[in-house]
Amino acid sequence: MRALIPYKKENAKSRLSPVMGLEEREEFVELMLRDVVNTLCESEIEAIDILTPSEKGVAEDIKANIVISELGLNDAINEYLKVTTEPVLIIMADLPLVKSHHIQEITSNDRDIVIAPGKGGGTNILFINDPSNFHVKYHGSSFLTHCQIAKDRSHTLHIYDSFMTGTDIDEPQDLVEIIIHGQGFSKDYIENKFGTQLTKGRVKLCSIA
């Protein structure tokens, strides 16, 4: 069983730019990647592949194989799936709340496809038992798209329902979830830069003066 982490450091997480500069975002995205890799290392995943457009983007001490592809995200993953003969867990690099028990629950499920939805229709984790008989289509409402692809191919499907795997870090407000529920490098980094502010509604992010 392999895990695949699509990853791009260069100008990463542009939707966080209202609260973080380019260097900060590139530093932060690497820390989230480290948290995800550490979580995978604690689970029963046998090999970790990082799919990235350039070798330079991945720090050398990160314990994973590097798969270089200059194709767009979907084409790059679909090329990878074509040549992979064992089950694959595709996990996004911006999921620092995921723990090893989530990975174990997802990979031990006996359905053909397991999808952990993200906010706003995203696919945060996608487990594919037979990669030769599936293709991905990220962006847009990929959660519904992947459910439909599974149905079209008569695959059995499980929706993995978790707040923690559902929390991808994309927008400033998401950083609050790291402060409240986080762990590891990402939490240390964000707690050093931001605090939380109580409002009548949800807790909001604020700068540390």
Next chain:
Amino acid sequence: MRALIPYKKENAKSRLSPVMGLEEREEFVELMLRDVVNTLCESEIEAIDILTPSEKGVAEDIKANIVISELGLNDAINEYLKVTTEPVLIIMADLPLVKSHHIQEITSNDRDIVIAPGKGGGTNILFINDPSNFHVKYHGSSFLTHCQIAKDRSHTLHIYDSFMTGTDIDEPQDLVEIIIHGQGFSKDYIENKFGTQLTKGRVKLCSIA
């Protein structure tokens, strides 16, 4: 085992006002309440109490007891807990993605306290085995507060990790989750008013022209 739903129809969900007028919000909040009550009716909850400031606010055909209190949310719930001698599930009225299996998993847990966190530090569902030995403090980062209260009272605690119970409907972007993952009256209502728009990031809400 009882369920308690705090509910206020009058000027409800003011944070949805950028996309919904007062009447629409009051109509919508009642539909979400109906979905939550229906879900509870399908589970093993024996009695449903709706805690509200005014009897007029709850439609007569909703199958639940009405508990009137003009106190603030926390005081009203804490008064209720003081006089309740059986386990209580406190569930917010803005959780239309919750299904009966969530309720069954939460109430069958053997810990003293079960908390289902919401976005931005909220407490969406709180199961209290012994109401005489707990008090609530909603608003602000109530998830962390309730964890601390459980710890201070030496209660055993389970964090219930679910995307669906974690999705409270408070802000316009949350309505997208109803369109993608919803069910029941809330989904019908929102799908008649809004559509979704694909962006480079998360799916966004848009008006139906």
